[in-house]
Amino acid sequence: MTEGPAQQRRTSLRFAILGLLTRRPATGYDIKRDFDRTIGYAWNAHDSQIYPELRRLEEEGLIRPEATKPDGRRRRTYRVTAGGRKRLRAWLAAPAERGFQRDEFLLRLFFLQLLTPPERASVLRLEAGRLEDELRLLETVLGPFDRSGAAADTSHALRWQLAAARVFEASTRARLASVRQLLEESEAGG
């Protein structure tokens, strides 16, 4: 009973990193940028979380560093191993674990009664602005590829990346519409 089996890491961060590494070998720095530029709307992490996770993944044999040319520059470029790919696929196919949802805006909205009408309108306007910013940012992510073309070609490697962005876009737009409607109602009758 004193047995201490390695605790299972449940986080998605490691799988996000493994996934990005299937696209190309990369350094920790590259991975951070790839988050920002491609999948940041769904997952992201700070450098200080990425580097230790890379070390753990290496220790577990899920990734390995490329042979480094001694150019005097400190740099580790990683690749996914066969074992890493296997683990990633297993995670992708597994049902998502159910945890609590956390949504700070909805929490505020729930208690908005406690503010004055002008304060309420301000909160709603801020959220609408934030959602608009997100949609604008998403356009930059979607820019690189031709949207309709990639969507039609079902065998295209970018199809699912595009699909993820589209799902995010759709729910963000729905939310923006709801918030705008609340704002109108609030300015008219509240």
Place this chain on the structure above:
Amino acid sequence: MTEGPAQQRRTSLRFAILGLLTRRPATGYDIKRDFDRTIGYAWNAHDSQIYPELRRLEEEGLIRPEATKPDGRRRRTYRVTAGGRKRLRAWLAAPAERGFQRDEFLLRLFFLQLLTPPERASVLRLEAGRLEDELRLLETVLGPFDRSGAAADTSHALRWQLAAARVFEASTRARLASVRQLLEESEAGG
């Protein structure tokens, strides 16, 4: 420079708790249930997080325990203080801090290319089912009050609680529609 000012707590948990306590005095146990029954789709916490937070809120004077009747039963019922209300209102009116979004399903979707077509369909079906469950659960939350009536009366205290649920519902439905469409495309052409 050795000064150690109390670290600011950035979490929304304390405000969720303060908010619930504006609705009625409650024990930690009550608060847990209120989360589950009212605002759980937007914020929630385990007992083991709620009890220590209640202690901290009490220490900071934001809530206070009611005088306990000595009925032999260990129980602390809390109320919000004037200071607590003030802090809650300040948080409600403040712009939300921008952090990273985290969405495990979108992360999976982004890398779905790595699975076989039947595995992909399975992942999509699971997510559709999960979203349907969420909508069904939301109906239970919305049941207690007459929806159209509460929405029309802009001065009603429940109006904003209903609004929060409606925004959540709208974005969940949009997401479900997107996922179903991907499923159809995937079953037809993939």
Place this chain on the structure above:
DNA sequence: TTTACCATGTAAAGAGTTACATGATTCC
């Protein structure tokens, strides 16, 4: 030469989850 970008970390603390532990009351 200085600014922007490339590159990698450690330390400390806060936030959240899981497992464990205890005991009273109420309803059947």
Place this chain on the structure above:
DNA sequence: GGAATCATGTAACTCTTTACATGGTAAA
């Protein structure tokens, strides 16, 4: 008498953020 519910916590661990720290390379 047993099960469900009420009620409160501690310990250990994992996950995430913030602050700090360092140094190389490339372009203007």
